[in-house]
Amino acid sequence: MEERALLRAQVLIRLRRWNRARSLLALVLARDPDCVEAWCLLARCHNGLGEYPGMLRAAERALTIDPASDWAHRLRSIALTELGRHQEAVYSAREAVRLAPKDWRAYVALASALNGLPEHRREALNWARRAVRLAPDQPDTHFTVGLVAAELGEDDLADRSFREALVLRPDHAAAINNLALLDLRRGRMASAASGFGAAVASDPTSHIARENVDVVGWALLRRAHMVAFVALFGLTQLLRLGDRGVVPALVPERACVGVLLLGTWVAMILRTSGHLTPPVRRYLWTQPRRDPLFGVMAGGLGVGVLGTVAAALLPGQPALMAVVVAFLGLLASFLASSLRYLRVCRAGTG
Known part of the structure; x- marks a missing residue:
């Protein structure tokens, strides 16, 4: 019963139906409050809705149940990064890398957390490139390289990385949005406006776009x-x-x-x-x-x-x-x- 509900919640999350997935997960957790997977999926729902304090609470609840969950550490790092608590985010991301050294998502989380600390952005770029080596077929690894490169002022590398992400997934709203940001930085207003519009069309729920x-x-x-x-x-x-x-x-x-x-x-x-x-x-x-x-x-x-x-x-x-x-x-x-x-x-x- 719980497995079917969790599978359905995962499908709803892939469809970006965050509120329906959250309601379903609330029922699962009411029956089984120690289900780590349900808490992690709930954290993803909060992430999709931009509710980062709720995401942090859900990830930390999962960690109280299973401190060795690399997924929960990764989600906690993402939430802390979005909340601007970068040092704590780095700690959780390093834990995720230690627990799952072959999971590219842990390296993406670590690069994203380090990217919030200007003095560590070179290190962030190294971790992002390692994620690309682990999973060159994943658009998010290339996107993360682009994100860090843009912060370092390496616009050509950022441009190439965002475009590589779009080759792998043409509707990657964040890559479209950040390419438009590069155009805005270069003074290409019409192209930037077009890019931001495409990002909104690709993900109408994106408040950033x-x-x-x-x-x-x-x-x-x-x-x-x-x-x-x-x-x-x-x-x-x-x-x-x-x-x-x-x-x-x-x-x-x-x-x-x-x-x-x-x-x-x-x-x-x-x-x-x-x-x-x-x-x-x-x-x-x-x-x-x-x-x-x-x-x-x-x-x-x-x-x-x-x-x-x-x-x-x-x-x-x-x-x-x-x-x-x-x-x-x-x-x-x-x-x-x-x-x-x-x-x-x-x-x-x-």
Whole structure:
């Protein structure tokens, strides 16, 4: 009876039906609270749901029943790594390697734990490469090499490793996501947006991929923000020259600035949008509802662009008023971006 229930739970986990698997395992543990396999499977459910304190509790309960379980040590290490307790994670991963020296998953866990300690990342890369030697047909071994290499700044190695993981498993959401992160680091915004969208499509439950789609949204706004600021500054200089009588009113030149700004802005949106899947486009359009600061930045940017275009087309005093409106819109957008940056910094040090 229990064996059938455990097999069914494993199938549900492979299908990423975490809550159904968790409910089934709760029934198993109610009948047999000392079932190590059930506790380990429950830890995997918590991992899939991003519930790392629950994952840690389940793994530690399994270890109280069987301290020699390499599986439980490995799961404990993963949970501790996600919770930022890297020294403890390394200890559990080393125990998993000691207990199962031929299991590539233990080496992946150890490399991942060491990757959280900057001074041990070279060692982490060595363990990750050993995992590849043990299991070259497993995408997660190549992915782990890529993950550590990216932290070390070895982008070419990271790129090759993520692509190797995708050759072995084309729907590997984490590899797709991290390839997109490399594109973002290299300034390839459209390619990064496409990659993050593919990661979300591959694993709709991935909160990391969704957060990275948000990052792309912010990065695109900042880039458009800089275009608008440069155009507004150039337009202001033209207006000052015209007011001083150095050159004529410069209406044609100002109109060119406005058209150039609007064209550049629209081209950026269309080029990036063309690389996104429809679900990701819808996700980004709803981002202002999820993040008010994003809404303020997007709205301020829109006001700034429209104000700059108006200033380029209007004569005299109305043009100066449009410049003021554009500047205020871009200032609000800049302040929203700065507040978000401070919020991310606080979250990262909390």
